[in-house]
Amino acid sequence: MAMRDLDGLVAAITGGGSGIGAACARRLAAAGAKVGILDLDPANSPGLPLKTDVRDAASLEAAFTELTDAYGGLDILVNSAGISAVGTVEANDDAEWSRVLDVNVTGVARASRAALPYLRRSRTPVIVNLSSIAATAGLVERALYCASKGAVHALTLAMAADLVGEGIRVCCVAPGTVDTPWVARLLSHAADPEAERERLAARQPTGRLVTADEVAAAVQYLASPASGATTGMSLAVDGGMSGLRLPSR
Template identity: 55%
Template structure:
């Protein structure tokens, strides 16, 4: 029997991109999956959809509790929901700073707080926070986004420390540039989408963007119940951006 057979997984932001790929990967492995997103009209087959805005604590708690009731508990929480932001520290006003941090950081804390009572009842409990290489690399025009992901990384280490004695493992996964529908929409706005796509591919030492499926596989590794000593870790899946310097 698969290690994932019957595992009860909640994925925030699971309707598209990395979150959708993650939900699909868990489902394909035999897990039961609930997706929390602002819209759950289009979800992977067999996934349970629960509409939720992570900016609202009561709504988040209600959604997580509903997912737990439907699944019969929670073994894994994947904190994937998040938004991007472009610009230097001069490029975003206070309202945008508050919005991004509220979703990317506080929303993750809200979902985790709601899930912890259910996770404590599991013998295979794990939380995986989707971070970014922006947390540890100085990326241009990403001041707000980088700040939010730096906070996510620090939050991951703090949560891992707080809950290790309760049997809840907490890890982060940090993708590089991932080829998602969001990226395709961004490329479509350029005069030469093909050239821009080539430039994005060239950023990685591997010569291509990271696929959502690769990130999903890394998330599953971080949550693997057969790895009880894997906690407080940050796993890069970035095509070598962080540590490799390759001449072409």
């Protein structure tokens, strides 16, 4: 990729205040994009801070209005906002199912719906959703999270089919276990944090966690106009977890 392949473009990143979203914000800004950070706490990432709740349609609409007024348009939407859930199908009650699906799935739909009137005015419009290896792999005690990311994967394909005729590309990135503050919090609750970290790293064939910047690089690739023939696909950034089956060591 060219270092400045996003020069002159405007990007909105939901969940851009931390973790993978913040890495995407830094990466896209370094590639020349003007970036809006749509987050409950957007202050610590590069770009225009836009306090936004993906559970609230009015909040999203106001953020896109402010972003496009400031930068003159919108070319890229990265739907990175998401929350996790732990447990089997019995572990989470109806309220928790509603909460997680509202952020992880309906939040993607809300943000995309609010962004589309602006994306339709772009010459190179694209939506990149953050899915997960959990969309297609059964992970232990991740029933709700897997369901939410499976829905994001399916939604990406459906949106791509609906919008391809308008020249709007829609793709998703499916990370494996990423070294983020959320994973650090998860490890802090383990009986043996170091052993748990080693276990998470070992289940990826590369033997290490994915970095947030590696995920952001994949997002930049899909967001770039150079990827104009790529739509309706999921790009795995998972250390080979989804496709490789290695001999036991």
